Amino acid sequence: VALEQELGPFPFSSFWGPRAGLPSSEWIARASARVLRDEKPDLLLVYLPHLDYQPQRTGPSGCDMKTLVGELDRACQPLLEAIDATGAATWVVGEYGHTDASQPIYINQSLRRAGWLETRDGPYGEGLDTFGSRAFAVCDHQVAHVRVRDTADIPSVVEHLSGLDGVAEVLAGADRARVGLDHPRSGEVIAFSRANAWFAYPYWLESKRAPDFARTVDIHRKPGYDPCELFVDPAITFPMVKVARKLMARKLGFRALIDVIPLDASLVKGSHGLRATTDADRPVLIGSGPAPADEAVDATAVLPMLLGHWGLGK
Template sequence: MTDHATRVIVLDVVGLQPDHVTEATAPNLTGVLEGVNALKPPFPALTVPVQTTLTTGQSPGEHGDVSSGEYDRETDEAAFWERDRADRHRLWETARTAGTTTGALFFQHLIGTDADIAVTPSPIEDEDNNLLEMDCWTNPDDLYETLRAEYGHFPLHRYWGPAADEHSSRWILDAASEAIDRVDPDLLWVYVPHLDYAGLRHGPGEELQAAVSTIDDCLGEFLDVLRASKRWNETVVNVVSEYGFHDVDTPVFPNRALRENGLLAVTDDGKGTAVDVPNSAAFAMVDHQVAHVYVDDRSPAVRRTLESLDGVETVLGKVGQAERNIDHPNTGDFVLVAEPDAWFQYYWWDDPEDAPPYATDMDIHAKPGFDPCELFGGTEGLVSLDPTKVGGSHGRSDVYGVYGLGGPMAPETSADGVVDARAVAPTITELLGITDSIPMSFSHPPVTECE
């Protein structure tokens, strides 16, 4: 037997917090893990920045994913969930240079990855973003046909939106079981989204605790598949969480404030208003408890306007951004950080009649900011325009996730207390014994001691 694992499974149970992993709440996780450490996410603690940090071992200031959206300064457009991964090579891509077989399921920006097995939603839509047919991009190409025949179409409406629940996570874990059966990669990353829904809807209370028990049951079924597989004795299971949740009750509207002060311009086509970014002094691309503000040469007026907003804890300029490892060309001229009980909504209107058509629709790519109101049904459309319904948020990086190791080949760790998110990628390469064989450099040491 080798002195390192030959198979590493990474379960990204987003929203899982250290106090969730108890025998009463999560018996299947506690049954496989040797212990759990708190995991400190990078700033900002948002989906894409954290995922890229976990899979590259770099901070957002290094890898450039500073939000789940991206603002293009040349076209004056903000787009969410559509960024090309470009030269951001994640561990399931770089590990293949060492002969490691890899897989990744439902992480962001997977289309085009060369992982040996991959699945990510890619629905077929018309020019108005209406769903024509559910589909997934997969590697190999025929994998979705197999998954659809066995488990039905991926339940996209249960993955996000008012009907989001555990059914999407269960389908993803079934796909992970298929990945084990079909390829059995040496490294398999699996994104498990269920806790995000309860955390955003209700905050870190009883509903989230109940959701932990629900997803633990789903994870237990997948862990049974692993235990029954031929390589179980060669396996380390990593359980990681991207962030925890704050209770929130204060939505903040930076674009509305900019408009009221003559710093943000809009157009109106009779169907609702739209931001006229080229003619605006500033525009805020919001993402939960963080907002990137892009400005012209009237930045002192912009800063004064933003600093006066209730719910804004701080406005980061370049010095503050460097202190938080987010200084990158993609970062806004200012970065807003919300108070613990506040979060940012992208709205620039007061009257619902002025809202653009996509505001009440499930249209995540059209909205120039993240919209948790999509988790609630609306009265004027599919989704709500009432931001007071949102009960939880994240992004400040001061509520920790978890990191735990388990399985037959799990080593003792040197971690004591809090694990830096940048330590996850180098820990996995140490577990697989490939650190010296891949073209990656890490700025943080691993948490393991492999002998």
């Protein structure tokens, strides 16, 4: 509450959705600077999302990355000043690098056509029947976790997915340990896309049967990540007029969804999730310690490095 009184409400629409951009990172940086100065925490984790948006919309090759990085640098200035004032050690940890990826893989539609995925008709479109489905995929960028109800179906599911255009590799059972994903919360089958492709979550076969949330920003009801939420449907002539009408309807007490998100996954031009094959695609680690490494640092090594910096060991 105190942060919002000083900085204003968090600009959520710029954190995710068609208007996602710099204001959310600016707000987070200012808020983090205040927390660092006033609270002096032992550890402050700050997520600055600015570089996550445009590379997905246009692909990294379609971005002016120099400009985007400069914008983020300037947004960080209040935080950097607070760091200097408090003497805090600073670590910049990149999560991932984006790659150009313009081929959506409709893995759930394929599972449905093969008879493994089931849906239920409802008043607001088709819903995914997770309990009735023999197999369905939870899509996360270039990785898909496929839940298979009956282990006897796993070989057939693996064979089917391996034949999909855009799929590079499919793992199941103990083979998942090779990528560190052999644990109960993983899908029984895990699929990886090729570098220029990514997994789209839609399971409906006709646009008119898409559930109402498909055309909205709704990260909780969609069975997978949906980068289409970064776009406004180009088929809508005056999208802001439509949004204004919907907001007015809400104020009057009506159920009104802000349904301006496109269903066309081909609009997306960038993704991530695969192990990087070139230095240009890798994230970076910049820190007050450790000493620079001659080789790439594994992402799982970041925590031990932080603990070592504080002298905490394992």
